[in-house]
Amino acid sequence: MRRTAPAFALIAAAVLALAACGSSSTPAATTGAGASSAPSITGTITVFAASSLKEAFTAIGQQFEAAHPGVKVVFNFAASSDLATQITQGAPADVFASASGKNMTQVTTAGYAAASTPFVKNTMEIAAPPANPFKVTGVADLAKTGIKLALCQPQVPCGSTAAAVFTNAKLTVHPVTLEADVKSVLAKVELGEADAGVVYVTDVRAAGSKVVGIPIADGVNASTTYPIAALTKSTNSAAAQAFVAYVLSAGGSTVLTADGFAKP
Amino acid sequence: MLAPALVGVAFLVLPLVGLLLRTPWSSMARILVAADVTQALRLSLWTASVATVVSVLLGVPLAWLLARSQFPGIALLRALVTLPLVLPPVVGGVALLLAFGRKGFVGQYLDQWFGITLPFSTAAVIIAETFVAMPFLIVTVEGALRSADQGYDEAAATLGASRMTVFRRVTLPLIAPSLVAGGVLCWARALGEFGATIAFAGNFPGRTQTMPLAVYLALESDPDAAIALSVVLLVVSVIVLVGLRDRWLRASPFR
Numbered sequence: 001m002r003r004t005a006p007a008f009a010l011i012a013a014a015v016l017a018l019a020a021c022g023s024s025s026t027p028a029a030t031t032g033a034g035a036s037s038a039p040s041i042t043g044t045i046t047v048f049a050a051s052s053l054k055e056a057f058t059a060i061g062q063q064f065e066a067a068h069p070g071v072k073v074v075f076n077f078a079a080s081s082d083l084a085t086q087i088t089q090g091a092p093a094d095v096f097a098s099a100s101g102k103n104m105t106q107v108t109t110a111g112y113a114a115a116s117t118p119f120v121k122n123t124m125e126i127a128a129p130p131a132n133p134f135k136v137t138g139v140a141d142l143a144k145t146g147i148k149l150a151l152c153q154p155q156v157p158c159g160s161t162a163a164a165v166f167t168n169a170k171l172t173v174h175p176v177t178l179e180a181d182v183k184s185v186l187a188k189v190e191l192g193e194a195d196a197g198v199v200y201v202t203d204v205r206a207a208g209s210k211v212v213g214i215p216i217a218d219g220v221n222a223s224t225t226y227p228i229a230a231l232t233k234s235t236n237s238a239a240a241q242a243f244v245a246y247v248l249s250a251g252g253s254t255v256l257t258a259d260g261f262a263k264p
Numbered sequence: 265m266l267a268p269a270l271v272g273v274a275f276l277v278l279p280l281v282g283l284l285l286r287t288p289w290s291s292m293a294r295i296l297v298a299a300d301v302t303q304a305l306r307l308s309l310w311t312a313s314v315a316t317v318v319s320v321l322l323g324v325p326l327a328w329l330l331a332r333s334q335f336p337g338i339a340l341l342r343a344l345v346t347l348p349l350v351l352p353p354v355v356g357g358v359a360l361l362l363a364f365g366r367k368g369f370v371g372q373y374l375d376q377w378f379g380i381t382l383p384f385s386t387a388a389v390i391i392a393e394t395f396v397a398m399p400f401l402i403v404t405v406e407g408a409l410r411s412a413d414q415g416y417d418e419a420a421a422t423l424g425a426s427r428m429t430v431f432r433r434v435t436l437p438l439i440a441p442s443l444v445a446g447g448v449l450c451w452a453r454a455l456g457e458f459g460a461t462i463a464f465a466g467n468f469p470g471r472t473q474t475m476p477l478a479v480y481l482a483l484e485s486d487p488d489a490a491i492a493l494s495v496v497l498l499v500v501s502v503i504v505l506v507g508l509r510d511r512w513l514r515a516s517p518f519r
Contacts, residue, residue, distance in 0.1 A: 084484075
């Protein structure tokens, strides 16, 4: 036992040292061939993206990696408000794709991004379990008594956009839970614990047959525009810029449109 | 030998220093009297206390069973009931949802027969907290029962005391210090419960939003509030630790 104690301490010290090194190593700086129209890029980039982008960005990431051998794209999907806080607290990220302008502004005003570009728009839809136990047919049903309604919490884009829908429809709702991000709302609906949830159109499509989507009338629906930016503190800005360019290109927008996103 | 030990100390203490350095002391009072904060604090104290009472009522007899009986499979039983000690709490929450949720294999009958649905209710918070915290009490009390001198129990029994009387008048007073220590540990664990709660009970202010959930969710919108709430939980933890230490020192008759 005497000998194991320093060994443990050494391991702990090693873990600390590793942690201090951070994850996004491999600086870009590929010199020489970079002068031509397609600069060769290498290394790893970390993309912080809104939960609702999970399916589309995973596909785009694979295409981007195929187009740029030697580049690895790592994703962190979470609520945009959560990601914005992480970035301004110094989390190692190269690209930020937010589900709302507000959370992007948080990042740009703190000096972590110079400018952002809107790339898609998303609208809201009601998701219900396949059997639709509460027989939800429209937004008005969400205000009925006895319904177990799941929403995102108000500081998350899906929560504030859903709140805009209820304001437009002049409805007061009584949700049973305010989840941390849109995928958590969807999970509560998929498990049948919630009778309905207000999520993005794209989430309903991504969930396939696990939920049924009930459209919200155009007159009351609300939307949010997604901006994307390469971050100034990126240690691999060449690859970060290239990824943003790819998302904005025809290839990227084909994937996004196929997943149900609208043009901004 | 000394250097790695100091690294260890720094590793454990620095985050707490960081918390205290960033604490918005001047606005602390304003943050803590905000309605949603007092609501979360009250809910946390209430649910942790109820979870502790439930844990005592169910956990002490269970600890007694584990310590004093011999039957095949008791080792397996002990492993099963103390599993939540090592299980990631969020896994516990998912498991609770699949058992006691509206579509769970137990929960669907609660809904059909009694019209009771547990998720998203304060009861769900208490269940989640009890699930993760009760094993702390069981382990502590079982240990005490094992080390307590059974001669007193036997003497009382030979003098004609019933099993219940022996337990109430002899065994329980003997293990009282450990019961208190286990209860405090259990309460502290319940107070800090996060993963199982957010998975099983969801998040709604005043109903299921306990302090740890409020801290986590406030970090996104109002970091100062998250820090202030964290300091409150830190203070509670220190009080528990100090109280427990004192109790333990007095508890042992061998020192």
